[in-house]
Amino acid sequence: MNQSIPSTAPHPSSPVPSPSSLSSHPSSLTSHPSSPVPSPLSLTVTIITVSFNSAQTIEDTLKSVASQSYQNIEHIIVDGGSTDQTMKIVADFPHVAKSISEPDEGIYFAMNKGLAMASGDVIAILNADDLYADNEVIAKVADVFKDPAIDATYADLVFVEREDVSTIFRTWKSGPFKRSSMYNGWMPPHPTFFVRRSIYENHGMFNTLLRSAADYELMLRFLLKHEINPSYIPETIIRMRQGGKSTVSVKNRIRANMEDRKAWKINGLKPHLFTLILKPLRKIKQFISHG
Numbered sequence: 444m445n446q447s448i449p450s451t452a453p454h455p456s457s458p459v460p461s462p463s464s465l466s467s468h469p470s471s472l473t474s475h476p477s478s479p480v481p482s483p484l485s486l487t488v489t490i491i492t493v494s495f496n497s498a499q500t501i502e503d504t505l506k507s508v509a510s511q512s513y514q515n516i517e518h519i520i521v522d523g524g525s526t527d528q529t530m531k532i533v534a535d536f537p538h539v540a541k542s543i544s545e546p547d548e549g550i551y552f553a554m555n556k557g558l559a560m561a562s563g564d565v566i567a568i569l570n571a572d573d574l575y576a577d578n579e580v581i582a583k584v585a586d587v588f589k590d591p592a593i594d595a596t597y598a599d600l601v602f603v604e605r606e607d608v609s610t611i612f613r614t615w616k617s618g619p620f621k622r623s624s625m626y627n628g629w630m631p632p633h634p635t636f637f638v639r640r641s642i643y644e645n646h647g648m649f650n651t652l653l654r655s656a657a658d659y660e661l662m663l664r665f666l667l668k669h670e671i672n673p674s675y676i677p678e679t680i681i682r683m684r685q686g687g688k689s690t691v692s693v694k695n696r697i698r699a700n701m702e703d704r705k706a707w708k709i710n711g712l713k714p715h716l717f718t719l720i721l722k723p724l725r726k727i728k729q730f731i732s733h734g
Contacts, residue, residue, distance in 0.1 A: 486588055487515045488581050488637070489563030493553040495523035497571035498532060500684065503608065505536045507574035513581040521557040523547050529571075551649040551657040558648050564588075567637045572684040574608065576601075580680045584637050587674050594671035595638040597631035598680040605684045612685070619675045625667055626714060628721030633658040634681045642671055650709070655695065656702035660709070668710045 494501055508518050520533050522544035530544050541560055547553050565588055587596045602613035617631050646669050649657040665671045707714045
């Protein structure tokens with residue numbers, strides 16, 4: 444049954460003055476420091492879906508979660524006050540644990556709101572344009588977290604046509620994590636990034652001072668600054684529709700590059716001279732590897 448969260452629910456989406464405040468005051472998530480690492484059978488995976496006027500695509504997203512073989516899932520919908528049929532479609536899916544629909548200040552504000560609502564042991568973001576590649580994805584993810592030393596996991600992703608998600612035009616193969624790779628422009632695809640809740644509790648949520656690179660900044664903060672321990676699943680787990688916010692125009696790409704640079708600076712990290720040049724150039728390889 445859907446649980447509708449009233450508009451008076453705690454709103455964790457106020458802009459943060461600095462990344463250090465995110466790390467030292469992750470008070471939007473309730474910490475349980477004495478709780479043991481849950482067993483694989485009891486581990487709950489929270490999936491946060493952010494939407495806004497997503498009626499054309501969100502049904503695919505909802506179906507891909509509802510069809511997962513792994514049952515211990517908390518699916519949260521954070522909607523920005525859609526005026527189309529988005530929330531009516533959401534209401535048709537009884538697996539949705541919590542939903543909220545109200546105006547917000549952008550996608551990363553909405554993600555933070557979802558993080559504050561989450562109660563799962565492991566948290567993922569699945570946008571309303573995207574879907575899981577098959578019904579065993581969450582089972583595979585949960586299996587990775589059998590190892591209590593693993594803090595996060597990520598995998599591969601394919602970009603698909605908006606009108607036909609079976610048509611792939613670009614393949615993002617991540618590869619095993621190396622700290623040096625991030626200095627060469629590498630990053631894992633954020634939609635495949637599953638993270639223990641305790642990492643958000645200890646190291647903070649999305650920095651909403653960034654408008655297009657908050658996911659990149661969060662991964663820099665987790666993987667480089669705080670050196671969490673990730674694991675790579677060498678499989679495609681996400682089908683992502685084309686049209687990402689930072690890639691829709693040259694102007695937005697330039698703005699995104701400037702924000703990428705800021706993401707390093709605010710974490711006290713220094714990229715190589717070529718790091719932020721290589722980052723967008725890596726997309727060329729994704730087209731070639733697909734072809």
